[in-house]
Amino acid sequence: MTIKNICCIGAGYVGGPTMAVIAQKCPNIKVTVVDINESRINQWNDPNVEKIPIYEPGLSDIVKEARGRNLFFSTDVDKAIDDADMIFISVNTPTKTYGIGKGMAADLKFIELCARQIARVAKDDKIVVEKSTLPVRTAEALKNILDNTGNGVNYQILSNPEFLAEGTAVDDLMNPDRVLIGGDIDSPEGKEAVEALTDVYAQWVPRERLLTTNVWSSELSKLTANAFLAQRVSSINAMSELCEKTGADVNEVAKAVGMDSRIGPKFLKASVGFGGSCFQKDILNLVYIAKSFGLNEVADYWEQVILMNDHQKKRFAANMVKAMYNTVSGKKIALLGWAFKKDTNDTRESAAIYVADYLLNEQAEIVVYDPKVTEEQIYSDLDYLGSRSGDANRQAVTVVNDPLEACDGAHAVAILTEWDEFTTLDWQKIYDQMLKPAFLFDGRRLLEPETKKKIGFEFYAIGN
Numbered sequence: 001m002t003i004k005n006i007c008c009i010g011a012g013y014v015g016g017p018t019m020a021v022i023a024q025k026c027p028n029i030k031v032t033v034v035d036i037n038e039s040r041i042n043q044w045n046d047p048n049v050e051k052i053p054i055y056e057p058g059l060s061d062i063v064k065e066a067r068g069r070n071l072f073f074s075t076d077v078d079k080a081i082d083d084a085d086m087i088f089i090s091v092n093t094p095t096k097t098y099g100i101g102k103g104m105a106a107d108l109k110f111i112e113l114c115a116r117q118i119a120r121v122a123k124d125d126k127i128v129v130e131k132s133t134l135p136v137r138t139a140e141a142l143k144n145i146l147d148n149t150g151n152g153v154n155y156q157i158l159s160n161p162e163f164l165a166e167g168t169a170v171d172d173l174m175n176p177d178r179v180l181i182g183g184d185i186d187s188p189e190g191k192e193a194v195e196a197l198t199d200v201y202a203q204w205v206p207r208e209r210l211l212t213t214n215v216w217s218s219e220l221s222k223l224t225a226n227a228f229l230a231q232r233v234s235s236i237n238a239m240s241e242l243c244e245k246t247g248a249d250v251n252e253v254a255k256a257v258g259m260d261s262r263i264g265p266k267f268l269k270a271s272v273g274f275g276g277s278c279f280q281k282d283i284l285n286l287v288y289i290a291k292s293f294g295l296n297e298v299a300d301y302w303e304q305v306i307l308m309n310d311h312q313k314k315r316f317a318a319n320m321v322k323a324m325y326n327t328v329s330g331k332k333i334a335l336l337g338w339a340f341k342k343d344t345n346d347t348r349e350s351a352a353i354y355v356a357d358y359l360l361n362e363q364a365e366i367v368v369y370d371p372k373v374t375e376e377q378i379y380s381d382l383d384y385l386g387s388r389s390g391d392a393n394r395q396a397v398t399v400v401n402d403p404l405e406a407c408d409g410a411h412a413v414a415i416l417t418e419w420d421e422f423t424t425l426d427w428q429k430i431y432d433q434m435l436k437p438a439f440l441f442d443g444r445r446l447l448e449p450e451t452k453k454k455i456g457f458e459f460y461a462i463g464n
């Protein structure tokens with residue numbers, strides 16, 4: 001079967017870029033991305049393509065090429081479902097904030113709503129693709145809802161987790177390490193569905209990178225991949241603390257360890273702590289699943305990755321206070337970077353939020369500069385924590401559009417996101433405009449230390 005019409009429910013960080021690339025690579029397929037968030041859809045349709053809601057290098061060019069040709073953004077979810085032969089579900093699956101599994105389990109209410117809407121609307125057979133990251137065996141629940149509430153049409157459920165990382169989404173989608181497709185390969189209909197999706201990706205991904213598994217392996221592989229990646233970051237961050245006590249340098253340790261081909265060099269960069277919408281959520285979900293099967297040792301093992309990360313964020317902020325004579329009350333501190341990593345405007349679970357919150361509890365005055373994050377987003381992130389009133393956050397935190405302005409008159413500067421532009425700032429000028437001693441805390445091992453020390457900074461870097 002040849003796919004002619006794709007619908008993707010959810011126009012977020014995954015749905016938007018993924019569908020833009022499918023549309024660009026498969027001009028014969030009509031791709032419609034739908035969302036209930038009208039303002040998000042309006043932004044995707046903005047005539048000025050630079051105003052699409054997600055910042056990713058290379059994305060606006062792709063949207064420019066495909067939008068209006070075979071890529072469409074709409075709020076008419078019913079129509080897009082009705083028209084499609086293949087429906088991707090790419091809605092958010094955040095950690096539950098209420099009820100059973102609060103703070104651990106994935107909240108599947110948005111997924112269930114999609115399933116019920118598909119069941120209500122569909123009048124002919126559909127292939128439903130799980131693109132969202134889901135607990136293992138979610139496909140079973142989806143199939144139950146579709147079969148029991150639907151109009152008697154047939155559904156094939158595939159699992160096709162997304163492995164893109166933000167900031168490199170377009171490259172990751174164009175040239176993925178692998179594309180994972182889980183399906184019911186033992187039945188002819190399941191096999192046909194897997195082949196249909198495989199054919200879509202085969203338009204640009206070499207066949208040997210298209211991997212087929214059963215549905216449960218595919219669902220669990222996504223959680224496993226994120227757990228392994230986050231574990232590497234927590235492992236090197238654990239060593240960063242030991243380096244600071246012993247005179248070892250975490251960058252040197254990472255290099256030496258990573259040159260072992262069995263270990264490899266990637267994901268060994270010590271930092272102020274990992275952020276992003278996925279790692280914490282997916283590991284908590286994994287821990288919850290393990291506990292629900294009574295696998296307490298498995299759960300404890302993975303939970304430690306999160307505990308280590310929480311410790312790293314807190315320890316970085318605590319070290320700042322300690323270095324500044326145990327008080328930052330009334331002191332101006334410039335935070336350079338708010339996004340959870342460079343080349344994205346996404347701030348979900350960014351370490352910067354927690355560092356700022358810690359320093360605000362110590363009564364610091366914070367000034368933030370980030371090249372891609374809006375003032376509104378920064379306040380909303382702090383308000384969401386609920387540590388103090390919105391007014392108090394607006395009083396103690398200022399957001400500026402210029403890094404030098406952020407640092408002007410500050411007691412300390414902290415690098416919290418590894419934006420390239422921070423390496424080429426005029427650090428002499430920044431030093432001259434700061435109060436002395438001028439403290440510089442590098443939470444990303446971004447800056448070259450010797451030149452900064454030579455300028456006169458009191459320089460501290462993670463793992464050194």
Ligand SMILES: NC(=O)c1ccc[n+]([C@@H]2O[C@H](COP(=O)([O-])OP(=O)(O)OC[C@H]3O[C@@H](n4cnc5c(N)ncnc54)[C@H](O)[C@@H]3O)[C@@H](O)[C@H]2O)c1
Nearest residue numbers: 010011012013014035036037090091092093110132133162
């Ligand atoms: N962000 C990433 O880098 C990334 C990478 C791989 C996988 N994932 C997974 O992909 C999924 C989506 O993540 P995201 O970052 O794109 O989330 P997101 O919050 O950016 O986007 C989800 C979108 O779905 C919409 N939505 C929710 N319910 C809907 C409904 N019933 N009908 C129509 N639209 C609806 C929301 O309005 C939102 O715009 C999650 O499961 C996530 O874990 C994310």
Ligand SMILES: O=c1ccn([C@@H]2O[C@H](COP(=O)(O)OP(=O)(O)O[C@H]3O[C@H](CO)[C@@H](O)[C@H](O)[C@H]3O)[C@@H](O)[C@H]2O)c(=O)[nH]1
Nearest residue numbers: 162163164165166233267268269271274275276278340341
């Ligand atoms: O050596 C490293 C690598 C990463 N990080 C931090 O870890 C976080 C996550 O980074 P990254 O994994 O590059 O970005 P994400 O967009 O969160 O992507 C992860 O999460 C996605 C959502 O599930 C998956 O699709 C991706 O494969 C997986 O890499 C960020 O705060 C990084 O700064 C480090 O501190 N040190």
